[in-house]
Amino acid sequence: MTTPVSDEQLLLSMLSGNAEAFAELYDRRHGAIYRYALRMTGSEATAEDITQDVFLELMRDAQNFDETRGPLQAYIFGMARHRVLRRLQTGRNFVSLEEESGDEVMETNFTSASDPFMDFQREEIVGLVRQAVLSLPANFREVIVLCEFQELNYVDAARLIDCPVGTIRSRLNRARGMLVNKLRALQQSEVSSVEMKQA
């Protein structure tokens, strides 16, 4: 049984000009980067831009990576985070997830033969959650995206954000509390809009 090639080995191979190694590294890591950027900015186009930027920089300055400071995955995430924060600071690329891809996503991504109603309901909830997460302040949104969606543990998230673990924990607590309130408000507004349509 062969051991899988590590990210760092792929990077070395990539540095020597191996395009397959680069492709493998991209296939392995781009999904998480893209989704992180998407959940943080709410824009598919921006998320694609950020993903492309990150891998272009990796291509150009891969020799800057220092293995002693952490794994390559964290390094790549750090680059993505830097870009996301820069975009959020400019504020131009903040697009509501609902505006960009509301019904279309529901129609295309969720198909199941088992129970279409349940699937629809689940998708509705997912849409609401994404909308609620996107409306959180950036620092609270970030911990939700990293710890809940990307499933990073507190230590890794703290290292990435460069803050104490306690800060991650407290931000998560507050963010969850905010989500409860926001989801409640979103659900109420949906109910009232349905009632208005029926009336």
Add this chain to the structure above:
Amino acid sequence: MKCEEFKANLNELVFEKLAATDKREDAMSHAALCADCALLLTETQDVQTALQSTARADIETAHPRVRAALLTAFAQQHAATVTPVVDMATHRRRTRITLAIMSAAAVILMVAVLRPVILKMTSAPTPQVDSVAEKTTAPQPTATVATAVPPTSSFNSKPLPFVSHAKPLPHVAVHESRAVATSIPRQTTSTKHTNEYFPLTYLASATAMESGTVVRVQLSRAALISLGVPLSIDRTERVLNADVIMGDDGVARAIRVVD
């Protein structure tokens, strides 16, 4: 348990499965009695479920065009940065220069390290040193440099006889310019043919010295070239005698070849 305490522990209770069983039981019994807290608990549990569903649904990836664009960029970048081919002659020359620089650095370091020891040993006047050492009495107005240069030996093998304490010099300034370096007196007492001193160009402004010592060393031509002595680049491994002017601070100021 009060409502405030319940709310404070709510996240831990739902998301991190509050470890202490008694605390958990307290919270649950409070929720059973308090309608508001029970609602909050349900909502928080709903949020947890919703977040988990959202995480599971998070399967999007970037459009394939991003991958294609990156692979094209990678191919272009690598086509542009093909490693230049280095011929063997260049490689040998580089190796030789590197070796020369390393050996010169080693010699300078050794001189700097051994000098205090040598000075200590020579501070007590020994007849041998006195007999060997010669003071330059050349009529140059700027400086006098004491030398102790035995004709046939190397600095490494017999350090003591080669070095004598220098007589205090009024002021010897070795500048970075080679033209100025000629102000350092020529060694007229040596029986061998000697050349001009060359300042060691790595020195900046710290070249002035009150007194100094001339130390005879043996260096390869390569090392001498690397120190700025104008020699032709052939037979670089050949060893030549050289005089090095050392300041009292142990730093070499200038060097000349003794043919």
